[in-house]
Every structure is written in C-alpha cells, then in structure tokens.
Amino acid sequence: MPTIRRPFASSAAHTPLFDLLRRAIRTAAHSMQPGAPPEDELLAMRGQFTASRRGFLKTVGAAAIGVGISGFLPGCRTIERGKQTVRLAIVGAGMAGLNAGWKLRNAGIEPMIFEASRRTGGRMFTARDIMAKGLTTELGGEFIDTTHTEMLALATEFGLPLHDTLRPSEASLVREMFFFDGKVYTEAEVIADFKPLAARIKADYDQLPDVIDFQRTDGATFDNQSIADYLTAIGATGRLRKLLEVAYVTEYGLDLDQQSAINFLFLIGEDLAPAGEAFSIFGPSDERYKVEGGNQRIVDELATRLAENIQTEHRLEAIRPHGGRGLTLTFQQGNGAAVDVHAEAAIITLPFSVLRSVDLSALNLPPVKRRAIAELGYGTNAKLMVGMKRRLWREQGYVGYCFTNEAAQMGWDNSQMQPGTEGGFTLFSGGAAGLTVGNGTPAAQAERLLPGIEKIYPGITAQQNGNIERFHWPSYPHALGSYSCYRPGQWTTIAGAEKLSIGNLYFAGEHCSYDFQGFMEGAAATGKSVAEEIIAVVRNKG
Numbered sequence: 001m002p003t004i005r006r007p008f009a010s011s012a013a014h015t016p017l018f019d020l021l022r023r024a025i026r027t028a029a030h031s032m033q034p035g036a037p038p039e040d041e042l043l044a045m046r047g048q049f050t051a052s053r054r055g056f057l058k059t060v061g062a063a064a065i066g067v068g069i070s071g072f073l074p075g076c077r078t079i080e081r082g083k084q085t086v087r088l089a090i091v092g093a094g095m096a097g098l099n100a101g102w103k104l105r106n107a108g109i110e111p112m113i114f115e116a117s118r119r120t121g122g123r124m125f126t127a128r129d130i131m132a133k134g135l136t137t138e139l140g141g142e143f144i145d146t147t148h149t150e151m152l153a154l155a156t157e158f159g160l161p162l163h164d165t166l167r168p169s170e171a172s173l174v175r176e177m178f179f180f181d182g183k184v185y186t187e188a189e190v191i192a193d194f195k196p197l198a199a200r201i202k203a204d205y206d207q208l209p210d211v212i213d214f215q216r217t218d219g220a221t222f223d224n225q226s227i228a229d230y231l232t233a234i235g236a237t238g239r240l241r242k243l244l245e246v247a248y249v250t251e252y253g254l255d256l257d258q259q260s261a262i263n264f265l266f267l268i269g270e271d272l273a274p275a276g277e278a279f280s281i282f283g284p285s286d287e288r289y290k291v292e293g294g295n296q297r298i299v300d301e302l303a304t305r306l307a308e309n310i311q312t313e314h315r316l317e318a319i320r321p322h323g324g325r326g327l328t329l330t331f332q333q334g335n336g337a338a339v340d341v342h343a344e345a346a347i348i349t350l351p352f353s354v355l356r357s358v359d360l361s362a363l364n365l366p367p368v369k370r371r372a373i374a375e376l377g378y379g380t381n382a383k384l385m386v387g388m389k390r391r392l393w394r395e396q397g398y399v400g401y402c403f404t405n406e407a408a409q410m411g412w413d414n415s416q417m418q419p420g421t422e423g424g425f426t427l428f429s430g431g432a433a434g435l436t437v438g439n440g441t442p443a444a445q446a447e448r449l450l451p452g453i454e455k456i457y458p459g460i461t462a463q464q465n466g467n468i469e470r471f472h473w474p475s476y477p478h479a480l481g482s483y484s485c486y487r488p489g490q491w492t493t494i495a496g497a498e499k500l501s502i503g504n505l506y507f508a509g510e511h512c513s514y515d516f517q518g519f520m521e522g523a524a525a526t527g528k529s530v531a532e533e534i535i536a537v538v539r540n541k542g
Contacts, residue, residue, distance in 0.1 A: 021243065086341060086342070086343050087109070087343065087345075088110075089112055089329055089345075090112070090113040091113075091329065091346060091349060092115065093115035093122070093303065094124065094523060095121075095299055095523035096510070096512075096527035097113055098121075098299055098302035098303055099523070099524050099528055100527035100530055101302070101306050103528055103535075104534065104535065105306065112309055112311065112341070113306065113309050113311070115312045115314060116315040116316065116478055118313055120300075121300065122140075123141055124140055124295050125138070126139070126293075126296035127469070130387070130469045131385060131388075131415060131467050132387050132415075132422035132467065135418055135423070135424060137385055137424055137469070138290070139385075140295075140473070142295065143288040143289070144162070144288065144521070145519075146289075147521075150521055150524040150525045151521050154524065158297075160291050160293075160297050160298065160301070164288075165416065170399055174397055174398050175398075175399045176399070177401065177456055178404075179403070179456045180403075180404065181242070182455065190240065190243065193240040197236060197240075200234050201265070201268055205265045207222075213491075213495045213496035213497075214492065214493050214494055214495055216492065217492055220489075222265060223260050223489055225261040225488065226257045226259060227263060228245075229261070230265075231264075242405045246410065247403065250381065250429070251430075252485040253431065255430075256431075258377065259485060260487060260489065260490060262491045314332075314334075314339070316329060317338070317358060317359060318358060319346070319358065319360055319362070320363065322342050323342070325344070326342055328341070329346060330359075345504035346504070347508055347534075348507050349527070351481060353480035354477075354480055355373050365502055369500055369502060372494045372497040372498050376511060379434070380435050380474040380482065381430045382435075382472045382482075383427070383471045383473075384449060384468070385425070385427070385468070385471075386424065386427070386446050387422065387464065389421075389463045390422070390463050393413065393457045399413065400416065402453070402456050402457075404453075404456065406453070406456075407433070407448060407451075407452050408428075409428065409429045410428050411426060411427045412425070412428070425453070427450075427453070430482070446468045483511075484498075484510060496514070498512045499514075501530075501533070506533065508527045510523045513526050
C-alpha cells in the first residue's frame with residue numbers, strides 16, 4: 001500500500017502567511033551555508049525571483065477561457081422508493097466525490113452520488129455579495145498552489161480563469177505583516193531569531209525515517225511529542241515562539257499541545273537543506289491562485305455535468321454487507337424517511353469526523369481502519385469576514401496578509417484582485433481560538449477581534465460597511481472540522497490507513513491524501529486516483 005514519504009508531502013502550506021514564514025526560514029538556513037551571500041542580498045534575490053515568475057503565472061491564466069459565473073446546482077433527483085440498486089455508490093458530493101464521479105463517468109461507469117446537504121461542493125464554498133455587491137468570498141478552501149496540478153487541470157478543462165496573487169498590480173505593495181507584542185516583527189528579525197534553532201531542528205529532521213506510517217514505529221519518539229513540548233525542548237522563546245505558535249495553530253487548526261511534533265518537523269525541517277546540497281530559498285509553494293468568480297465554480301461545473309447522477313439530502317446512517325459481495329448503504333432523506341441502497345461497490349468521501357457517527361459495526365474493518373475513522377484529528381479553524389467601504393490596507397501600502405498574537409491570529413484581504421472600491425477582510429483562527437469564534441454573534445466577534453487588526457492597519461474599524469459573516473467549520477454538521485490534522489502519536493498509528501480500501505469499499509478525500517492532506521488538491525487528487533483504481537478493476541474483469 002502507499003506510504004507517507006518525506007519531504008514532498010509537506011511541500012505546500014494551507015495559508016499564504018505560513019508560506020511566508022517558511023520562506024523566511026529557508027533564507028535563514030541558506031544564509032548559514034558556506035559561501036552564501038548576506039541575508040539582505042538573499043531577500044533582494046527573492047524579490048527578483050518573484051518578479052521573474054510572473055511570466056509563468058500569466059501563461060497559466062491565459063490557458064483558461066473566461067466564462068460567466070455559474071449559478072446554483074440544478075435540482076437533483078430524490079429517491080421516492082424504499083430501495084434502490086446501483087452499480088457504484090459515491091457518498092459525498094464534495095471535491096473528491098464529484099471528481100471521482102466525473103472520471104468514472106468519462107470511463108463509461110455510471111455512479112450514483114449521495115450528498116447529505118442540499119448543496120454540492122463540500123468545503124469548497126463560495127458566497128456572493130455578502131461583503132459587498134459584486135464580490136465573491138470563500139467560506140472554505142481559498143488558495144490553489146502552483147503544485148496543485150489536478151485543481152489547475154480542472155480549472156483549465158472547464159475554461160475557468162485564475163487570479164494570481166503576484167500580478168503586477170501587487171508588486172508595489174508590501175505583501176505581509178508579522179505583528180507581535182504590539183510591533184512589527186520584520187523578516188530579518190525572524191531570520192536572526194531562527195538561526196540558533198536551525199541546526200537542532202535539522203538534526204532532528206534528519207533522524208526521521210524516510211517512511212512514516214501506521215506500519216512502522218521508528219518515528220514514534222517525535223510523533224508522540226507535541227509541538228508545544230518540542231518547541232520548549234529546543235529553546236524556542238520570545239516573539240519567534242509566539243510566531244510559530246500562531247503559524248501552526250492556523251496552519252493545521254489545532255493548538256500546539258494537540259499536534260504531533262512531526263507536523264512541525266515536516267514543514268520546517270524540509271526547508272533546512274543538507275550541507276553542500278543545492279538549496280532553493282523560494283520553495284515550491286510561494287504563489288497562490290483563486291478561481292475568478294470563486295473556487296466553487298470548479299465543483300459547480302462538475303455537479304452540473306453530473307446532475308443526473310446526484311441525489312442530495314441523503315445522510316449516510318449505516319453500511320453493511322449485502323449478498324455476499326455487495327454493500328447496503330442506509331440513508332436518511334430530507335423528509336425523514338430511510339432508504340436502503342444496494343451497491344456493488346462504494347466510495348466514501350465523508351470526513352472521518354462525520355463518518356465516525358455512521359454505523360459501520362456490521363463491516364469487517366481492520367482495527368487500524370476503525371482507529372483512523374474514530375480518532376483522526378481535525379482542525380477547528382473558523383473564518384470571520386468583515387465587509388469594508390474601502391480597502392484601507394492597500395491605501396497604506398499593504399496587500400493585507402497579517403500574522404499576529406492579537407486575538408485575531410491572522411487575516412487577509414478576501415477581495416484581493418476583485419473589482420470595485422469596497423472590499424472584505426477575513427479573520428482566520430484555529431485551535432481554541434477557532435472554537436471561540438463560534439460564540440455569540442458575528443458582530444460581537446468582530447468587535448472582539450478587530451481592535452488587534454486596528455493596530456496593524458489604523459483606521460480599518462471605521463471602514464466597516466455593516467456586513468459581517470462567519471463560517472464556523474467545527475460546528476458545521478457536514479464537516480465537523482476544517483481539515484485533518486495529526487495529533488500526537490497519529491503519524492505512527494493512523495497515517496496511511498485513511499485511504500486503505502477494504503474489499504469493495506473505497507475511500508477518498510483530503511484526509512486520504514499523502515501529498516496534499518488538508519487541501520482542495522488532496523480531495524481532487526484522491527477522487528481521481530480512486531476512480532482510476534476502480535476503472536482498472538473493472539477493465540481487468542473484462
């Protein structure tokens with residue numbers, strides 16, 4: 001079976017600001033190598049490199065042909081009967097389920113896709129006009145990376161143009177702001193503070209085995225340690241410690257005492273190149289894309305093409321064997337009635353945070369699979385989005401990305417590259433702070449969080465246009481979390497078991513991705529790969 005190998009699995013970051021932190025660490029590591037230029041020269045070199053990449057970004061954008069913003073999914077069929085027989089059932093009409101269904105149908109295999117909610121798209125969720133008229137706002141997955149090949153391929157396939165966050169209009173603005181303990185924390189200061197820790201982190205990273213999964217225990221020492229304990233052990237203190245805490249809480253979604261130290265070593269350790277080896281200070285993950293008109297357009301395109309194969313308002317309640325080789329899936333429909341669906345095979349794309357409430361007791365699942373379903377960690381990230389009369393941060397010379405140990409943790413301009421003068425600002429939180437965002441009203445949360453952002457962009461509070469929205473992924477019943485995150489001990493007891501198929505029961509979703517866990521790309525890629533696996537089985541049977 002596939003296994004987790006380093007370092008490619010950690011080559012991307014969930015948030016733009018975490019990637020900026022990693023770039024600073026790459027620069028720190030590179031400046032320590034023999035013969036390396038001074039840090040200020042490295043920083044200047046990086047700016048030149050970013051400008052030279054714009055030709056590539058322009059090419060990617062030009063490959064897509066613009067189309068109008070798609071509307072809501074056309075009405076999907078609802079089962080009226082008490083029983084139904086299908087050849088292949090897919091549970092979940094998010095990115096993974098829809099992409100699997102699309103690939104299967106193109107190969108001549110007609111699946112039936114069952115979705116619990118009234119909408120399709122899962123955690124790819126774009127809202128329109130909630131910040132201001134004409135603006136789109138991502139409630140869920142927001143950034144597409146240059147290495148997200150399946151997402152980019154789908155955008156191209158459906159003729160969806162991309163925004164790139166490094167186009168010339170952004171070049172004159174300061175991209176990011178680290179603001180800790182009430183003042184700006186410059187990248188040069190981050191580099192200087194990180195240098196004393198670099199050798200220890202690299203040595204620990206080099207101790208990790210090349211393969212880490214539930215079948216091996218040789219990575220258990222670091223796996224069983226939390227990031228909080230690891231940072232204490234290596235002597236991380238002061239503003240750097242606070243920056244790393246905010247970065248990892250927002251990046252993975254859980255507080256540091258609830259995350260495996262391997263999460264830290266994988267994303268930081270790979271940036272510390274071995275001595276004498278060529279080193280890229282720019283890394284593979286320093287650009288971001290968004291689909292013009294919203295990322296949901298990708299799943300809308302898939303859902304529109306698969307409309308006859310989708311049945312919404314079907315919540316999975318149980319799976320049990322049927323007829324020796326088949327499966328019976330029991331759903332509760334929107335009207336409260338139960339329906340049994342008999343299938344030769346099924347693909348389950350539900351987050352394990354949701355699947356763990358489904359009755360699987362009749363299935364002969366191996367203990368490691370049951371453990372993965374029952375225990376896999378999930379982040380508690382939440383978004384609070386505030387509409388603005390003007391994009392004041394741009395007038396002050398900033399793109400709008402900020403990291404801080406104020407209450408808000410991090411934020412960005414969710415209207416970046418969209419036309420008009422009005423805008424929107426996303427306040428993004430994880431861990432206990434993410435749970436707190438769900439308390440009270442959105443307006444009360446804005447009143448609590450905006451004072452910290454006011455210190456970074458003075459005057460922003462007065463620019464509110466009255467539109468405040470919140471999406472609280474930990475309490476959203478169809479997700480119960482933002483994305484998967486390994487807790488202490490889970491790399492060596494769970495990793496690799498998520499995607500493990502059991503007979504004719506298959507699994508896909510971001511939590512099943514070895515290279516892009518937690519990303520839209522992880523969902524898209526595993527949907528594609530599980531479809532290819534089933535296509536191969538069908539063809540081999542002739």
